[in-house]
Amino acid sequence: MKKSLSILIATVLSLSLFAGCGSKTEPKKEGEKAPVTDTKKDEAGIAKLGLGLITTIGKSKDLGVDKNGKEVLPVGQVDTVIVAAGFDKDGKIVKVTIDTAQTKVNYEKDLKIKSDVKAPIKTKVELKEDYKMKGSSKIGKEWYEQIAELEKWMIGKTVEEVKAMKVKKVDDSHTQVPDIAELTSTVTIDVGGYVAALEEAYKNAVEIKEGAVKVGLGNEVSMAKSKALGVDKNGKEVLPVAQVDTTVAATAFDKDGKVVATIIDVAQTKVNFSKEGKVTSDKTVADVASKKELKEKYNMKGSSKIGKEWFEQAAEFEKWMAGKSIEDIKALKTKKVDDNHTQVPDVAELTSTVTIDIGGYRNAVVESLANAK
Known part of the structure; x- marks a missing residue:
């Protein structure tokens, strides 16, 4: 009886060991890591969303002559470097998109506007x-190709690691060119402004809910509010102003294309001229503040029917878009209030919190999905 029981137990143990040899859960040898069964844990999640803007007007020009005696016509030039980025819980870059809106408002000698202010701006x-x-590039690469290589290099790094990149001066216009083996053959543009905008994106980053898999950047640029030298309807002199409005949106999307979170901002930049065609705005400002950065200093609250500043209303619109698809956002009902406010929200959830025109903001968010990666 005991002998039969021993044989039975031995048989069961043998079968168990045999089954274990073919099992996918076979124990690893000492020192080896166990296999990861949860694929979500193996992916770097997007825990924060950031948007950075650096705007300068330093390349604007006065009416005058150059060193060769050639006439120089006035130009109001606004350069806005834009970075949309997703960061993981440790601050490492998971997604990043860099772009620059380099917008020029050209004037004639009589200070009439030469540029087509209604033309689309890319x-x-x-x-x-x-x-x-590409023609002037030593490596034969266009700007968008070089910036894509820089973005690729940034992935997986912290902002501090990016800032620690070794750079060199090539000429007066290129003082911060990458000087590291991984980039010397692919990036010869000055990267100072892009790194600064990335740092700002991280500094201003907001924590977002789980589920974001893509981050996109959208924009809409206009110089339609620029003014020529002239007089108003009351006969008062109007001085030239090159006004560039750069609307941007950084948006995080889930796997179904729904908005997890979005950040909207506008760089509303003015380059003022005297009647002699000289730039009177301070060209040395390192970063012209955006609407969101200005906060109360934008001074919209006094004229607001609901007593809210621009940044407060933009935050309410951002909150409303969370969890919605692009089609839902495009379907938002709006109304015309006046010639400057033609797309004001006309839905119960927003009528008491958002009275600004949202047309450009919505367009930027829609475009951010098309550009998401």
Whole structure:
């Protein structure tokens, strides 16, 4: 009896060991890591969303002559570097998109506007080959190609690691060119402004809910509010102003394309001229503040029917978009209030919190999905 029981137990143990040899859960040898069964844990999640803007007007020009005696016409030039980025819980870059809106408002000698202020304006990324940098590039690469290589290099790094990148001066216009083996053959543009905008994106980053898999950047640029030298309807002199409004949106999307979170901002930049065609705005300002950065200093509250500043209303609109699809956002009902406010929200959830025109903001968010990666 005991012998039969021993044989039975031995048989069962043998079968168990045999089954274990073929099992996918076979124990690892000492020192080896166990296999990861949860694929979600193996992916770097997007825990924060950031948007950074650096705006300068330093390349604007006065009416005058150059060193060769050639006439120089006035130009109001606004350069806005834009970075949309997703960061993991440790601050490492998971997603990043860099772009620049380099917008020029050209004037005639009599200070009438030469540029078509109603024409669509493209960023450097959108221009692609039409930016025409390849011909003068030592490596034969366009701006958008070089910036893509820089973005690729940034992935997996912290902002501090990016800032620690070794750079060199090539000429007066290129003082911060990458000087590291991984980038010397692919990036010869000055990266100072892009790193600064990335740092700002991280500094201003907001924590977001789980589920974000993509981050996109959208924009809408206009110089339609620029003014020529002239007089108003009351006969008062109007001085030239090159006004560039760069609307941007950084948006995080889930796997179904729904908005997890979005950040909207506007760089509303003015380059003022005297009646002699001289730039009177301070060209040395390192970063012209955006609407969101200005906060109360934007001074909209006094004229607001609901007593709210621009940044407060933008925050309410951002909150409303969370969890919605792009189609839901595009379907938002709006109304015309006046000639400057033609797309004001006309839904119960927003009528008491958002009275600004949301047309450009919505367009930027829609475009951010098309550009998401």
